[in-house]
Amino acid sequence: MNKFETNAIRTQLERSNNLEHSVPLYLTSSFVFEDAEDMRASFAEEKERNIYSRYSNPNSSEFVKKVCQMEGAEAGFAFASGMAAVFSTFAALLDSGDHVLSARNIFGSTHALFTKFFPKWNISHTYFKIDDLDTIENLITPQTKIIYAESPTNPGVDVVDLELLGSIAKKYNLILIIDNCFASPYLQQPINFGADLVIHSGTKLMDGQGRVLAGITVGNAELMDKIYRFSRITGPALSPFNAWVISKSLETLAVRVDRHCENALKLAQFLEGHDKVNWVKYPFLRSHPKYEIAKKQMKAGGCVVAFEVKGGLEAGQQFFNSIKLLSLSANLGDSRSIVTHPASTTHSKLSISERAETGITDGTVRVSVGLEHSEDIIRDIQQALQ
Ligand SMILES: *Cc1c(COP(=O)(O)O)cnc(C)c1O
Secondary structure (H helix, E strand, C coil): CCCHHHHHHHCCCCCCCCCCCCCCCCCCCECCCCCHHHHHHHHCCCCCCCCECCCCCHHHHHHHHHHHHHHCCCEEEEECCHHHHHHHHHHHHCCCCCEEEEECCCCHHHHHHHHHHHHHHCCEEEEECCCCHHHHHHHCCCCEEEEEEECCCCCCCCCCCHHHHHHHHHHCCCEEEEECCCCHHHHCCHHHHCCCEEEEECCCCCCCCCCCCCEEEEECHHHHHHHHHHHHHHCCECCHHHHHHHHHHHCCHHHHHHHHHHHHHHHHHHHHCCCCEEEEECCCCCCCCCHHHHHHHCCCCCCEEEEEECCHHHHHHHHHHHCCCCEECCCCCCCCCEEECHHHCCCCCCCHHHHHHCCCCCCEEEEECCCCCHHHHHHHHHHHHC
16 A cells, blocks of 8 residues: 555556656546447446536546545545535535534634525524534534534634544434645545545645645545536536646645644744743644644644734734735645734634634734745744734
8 A cells, every 4th residue: 555645646547648647737628429329328427437527527537536545535526616615515415404513613704605695595504612522412403414624723723523523423423524624635534533525625735836726525425426416517616727736736745734834833832932922823732722632633733823912903913014024815825924814804704702702812813834944934923023
């Protein structure tokens, strides 16, 4: 059995007659048939082949094949963005009247999907507190179909016990879906802990260089078939070009993520001793409340560090205005380090009490630690704190 790094590079499509070394880009919307019988058999799904790029394309198939290999999944489908994957997965699996039990600490757009759009289709949700997993079972109703969570969470870098969620989902026969975007398949494979489906925004660590939007859902073959049938009709498919870019990026995922984590841990350790900082959160810091769980389910701590600048909103803004090297942006998982102020950007649409529930204060800073030299990253943050 080859290791993760080898599979990431060696899992690829069969070579064409040109014997290319690197998989070529298939910019084609459709595919041709040999004859009438081939056409009939293809549409009858008697053979596995490409028909139309809304259904499948060699480049998206390569991306799916690699991520299935990384996550230990049976099947998958590639989407135009992470949110297309989130939406299509729910839309394919849920019926009117169904209920979703979700962690409170989730990506802002997923929260907006639950609260603003689900009610239109008579789909309800309840949030559970990730610090209080014991009470989850009380929140399950006869209508509950899915348990949903992210780990580590955004932007608070909290850690959810995946094994515990897996055992609850199994006990009540619910579908467990994990958004694994913050960890990447290199650091954590939720299927090992009982997840049925795993979602990624490929836009983040998978591409890792801030170029393309992409998303993917992988997991149980029966569930994936439902998601595939919904998606080939509704059209959220990933473009061949973006699939080609991200498939190449996966070849370097392990080396990149190793360095992201190394740099992030150094920054977290530096901040932990700093007198202008109230608190620091990073899964692989001993002071993290879920350090033991993080160690159990992750290979390293990821690229995101959260901390609070002393002095509230004003000190927070002064910190951002003093940053010189790092980018002020809302993205993450990029080779360039990025600082974000969640209270005024990604989570600005939440009320103050909603923000408090997800652990975001006015002074909370989220750093997506990139691949620049760690000394340069730390120096910029140090001078901004000063
Ligand atoms: C960015 C992100 C998404 C959405 O992905 P897009 O590619 O931006 O649509 C979903 N979940 C998490 C945790 C994310 O960070």
